[in-house]
Structure formats: C-alpha cells, structure tokens
Amino acid sequence: MAPSTRTVAQELAAQHVPLYYFMVNKQGEVDFIADGNDGNPIPIEVKSGRHYRSHAAIDSLLANPEYRIPGGVVLSRGNPTCELASATRATCEHLQNQG
Numbered sequence: 635m636a637p638s639t640r641t642v643a644q645e646l647a648a649q650h651v652p653l654y655y656f657m658v659n660k661q662g663e664v665d666f667i668a669d670g671n672d673g674n675p676i677p678i679e680v681k682s683g684r685h686y687r688s689h690a691a692i693d694s695l696l697a698n699p700e701y702r703i704p705g706g707v708v709l710s711r712g713n714p715t716c717e718l719a720s721a722t723r724a725t726c727e728h729l730q731n732q733g
Contacts, residue, residue, distance in 0.1 A: 662691030
C-alpha cells in the first residue's frame with residue numbers, strides 16, 4: 635500500500651514537524667516542506683504510484699541555487715529506504731511499517 639498525502643501529513647504532525655506547502659508555476663508543487671534539524675528545509679513529495687523517480691518539482695527546487703536546499707524526500711511504495719534528517723527518520727520508518 636502506498637502512503638497517502640493525508641497519512642504522511644498526520645504522521646509528521648504527530649511528530650510535531652512544522653509543515654509548509656510549496657507551489658510556483660515554473661517549478662511546480664511540492665506536497666510538504668518540513669524544517670530539518672539543521673535548519674534546512676526538506677521538500678517532501680508523496681507518490682501514490684510506482685513512478686517515484688519522477689519528481690520534477692523537487693528536482694527544480696534542488697537545482698535552484700537561491701534556495702540552497704541540500705536534499706529532498708520522495709515517499710512511495712516503490713522506495714522502501716529512508717535517508718532523512720534524524721527528526722524525520724522515525725516518521726519515515728513508521729510509515730513504511732504501516733504499508
């Protein structure tokens with residue numbers, strides 16, 4: 635079962651992770667922007683299908699030197715590994731165990 639955007643939002647909120655939404659016409663939409671432990675924003679995209687490698691909006695954010703975002707997270711049923719900041723690692727692992 636793929637994680638839903640609602641499930642991810644609920645789990646992150648339960649972990650007291652502040653969430654933001656990002657949408658720019660030229661760059662696209664990212665489901666969530668979370669604050670990382672190091673102060674850097676973490677873009678999070680939730681994919682319902684198996685095509686989790688297609689995430690143009692996050693790629694666009696990471697490529698923009700003005701934002702200085704070191705990495706992003708794409709969650710789907712097709713990518714069972716977590717490489718996240720420590721504050722969100724437990725959340726990712728919890729979400730994987732629900733699937």
